[in-house]
Amino acid sequence: MGPPEPEQRFEELYMAHYPAIATYVRRRAGSPDDIADVIAETFTTAWRRLNDVPEGDGARLWLYGVARRTLANHFRGEERRAALAVRLREEITTWADSVVGAESAYEAFKRLSDDDRELLALVAWEGLSGAEIAKVLGCSLGAARLRLHRARKRLSRELAHLDAGYPLHQQIAPAKGRS
Template identity: 40%
Template sequence: MEDPQTDAWFTGVVREHSRALVRYFARRAPRQDADDLAADVLVTAWRRRTDVPREAVLPWLYATAGYTLANYRRKRTDLPVEEVPERPSAARVGTDPELSAIFDAEVRGALEAVSERDRQILLLHAWEGLDGAEIAAVLGISRSGADAALSRARKRLREAWGDRLRL
């Protein structure tokens, strides 16, 4: 049975967050798979629509995207950070400065030097624009825990970046 309110809610979720999901996956997986992966997350949101917190839709979507990406990587050979091409095609990056930044050798090297968890936290903040409360929701930790984890991750990134500059 169709529910006009639920349909309207989901249509709003798709309109408001589908681009953010595609960008999330384009930064972490082959670009040609980003649309399909984002669609998988939206299908999950529809199936679990009663579980999606209305006050924190995007963090819930990012948490689900993290699981979707992990499943995708288990099924496929992942592209290691060090193998990301130096000069991306204009079609892949377009005019998005955030996507362009990942192709910078120093950024790649510094991100490679920190742990996977630090990298996840840093990218959720820098690329996805999440604040401490939203990062906490994605990771399933407290707000203070997320703030502390972000602070530690930033410190380790600064140290890794400084080490790379001194080489």
């Protein structure tokens, strides 16, 4: 009689060693979900590497080794997820602290003309250079640079206006001789 079929061998392996592996994992993992995941991964590895699983009691020891490595991988993953959660909380806190400034900047941006907003967006959001902006606008490089300079000055005035706490309907007159 030849060796058992792979399905039969795996079923025998599972039935013989599931209780020991489940107890091993239960003692080391925290939640029922973690326990179920580690046990499932351990026996999935056994199925994929069925030809590597030793016969007899060596199979149980081999499965303990797989379960041990699976637990270690699981705990490393948990540590990475916890560290990521901490970093995300810190970033959200930093972002929330800067929202007030961002709202002011957005308010100032919204108060600009459509042309000024488009110019500033081409630089900030699209990352275009002066020469590229000139092509988009269909004008000379000098004209594009001048328009961009003026749009930045108007944005700067709007930001200063909002930072000074003036009501939104008041306007600051440009300094004489400057635009």
